[in-house]
Amino acid sequence: MVQYRLFFVLLFVGFSYPGISQPRALVFQSDFGLKDGAVAEMKGVAFSVSSDLKIFDVTHEIPVYNIWEASYRLYQAVPYWPAGTVFVSIVDPGVGSDRKSVVLKTKTGHYIVTPDNGTLTLVAEHLGIEEIREIDETKNRLGNSGKSYTFHGRDVYAFTGARLAAGTITFQEVGPKLSAQVVRMDYQKPVLVNGVIKGNIPALDIQYGNVWTNIDMEIFGKLGVKLHDKVHIIIYDNGQPMFEEDIPYVNTFAGVPVGKNLVYMNSLLNFSLGINQGNFSDKYKVSSGPGWSISIWKTKQ
Structure with a gap:
């Protein structure tokens, strides 16, 4: 009986005492795919740091080398996770080069572990930069991995992210503080000029082929478009x-007949294009990225 009481006391203390912190969630994304063991290696490293970690994924199907897509999927996912969550993002065509390995803390309290190669573009812009630290690989690198030059995702980012999420290191122990600047990719930011909004097509709703823009509800509302009004669209590559x-x-989608085009606000409250039970991207050969742009205005009724 005494042993059971002691167990429940320790359990209560572990969950309630402010000096004992619980591991943060650790969330991975990459362009590795799931055809081989790369993702499993990273998760194995993380669990070796702490078997108590809770590990999740954004996606491992980022198109290879597509830094822009990595940036967008972070922008899409990060705000919906609790403050303190640690994200590890590896789309790293420059692995082994002189690009910096960093951890960015957003103003919303999230941590992003990644190469500073443009991946942080949209997170920095939308969630803000609280502080950035460069990973000190003399302290935050998987043991006996010094001769491995092509898998920093496992040896540096997964290891550092796991240590930060587990509380093995503090954010300050990641490495030296950097200026609050990141490598940014250029793209068309939403602007309204003379009744025309110009914006970017940052991503597709891949499973369904819907086309998402960066034109939010606030700026779109300035066109005075009402439900069932028509909007003139021009898409550029x-x-x-x-x-x-x-x-x-x-x-x-049910607002138009099956097979018909529509424009709507997506789940991020950004202006989007689709086909009711169809694939807009495939039908019209529209893709996404920093080079894809769109112009919209209210059609004269």
Whole structure:
């Protein structure tokens, strides 16, 4: 009986005493895919740091070398996780080069462990930079990995992210503080000029082929478009027009007949294009990235 009482006392203390911190969630994303053991190696390293870690994934299907996509998927996912969550993002075509390995703390209290190669573009812009530290590999690198030059995702980022999430190190122990600047990728930011909004197509709703823009509800609202009004759309690939049409604005896919085009606000409350039970991206050969842009205005009714 005494042993049981002691067990419950320790359990209570472990969950409630402010001096005992619980591990943060550790969330991975990469362009590694799941065809081989790379992701399992990273998670194995993390669990070797602490078997108590709770590990999750954004995705491991980022198109290879697509730094922009990595940046967008962080922007999409990070805000919906609790403050303190540690994200490890590895899309690193420059692995082994002189690009910096960093941990960025956002103003929302999230941590991003990644190469500073443009991956932090959208997180820095939308969530803000509280502080950045460069990873000190003399202290924060997997043991006996010094001769491995091509898998920093495992040897540096997964290891450091796990140590930070587990509380083995503090943020200050990651390494030296850097200026609050990151490598940023250029793209068309949303602007409204003379009744025309210009913006970027940062990503696709991949499973369904919907086309997402960075034009948020606030700036779109300035056009005065009401439900079922038509919006004139022109989509460009590096300045080359690829699609042009007047499309009705609705709030659900069922707002138009099956097979018809629509524009709507997606789950991030950004202006988007789709087909009711169809694939807009495939049908019109529209993709995404920093070179894809869009112009929209209210069609005269």
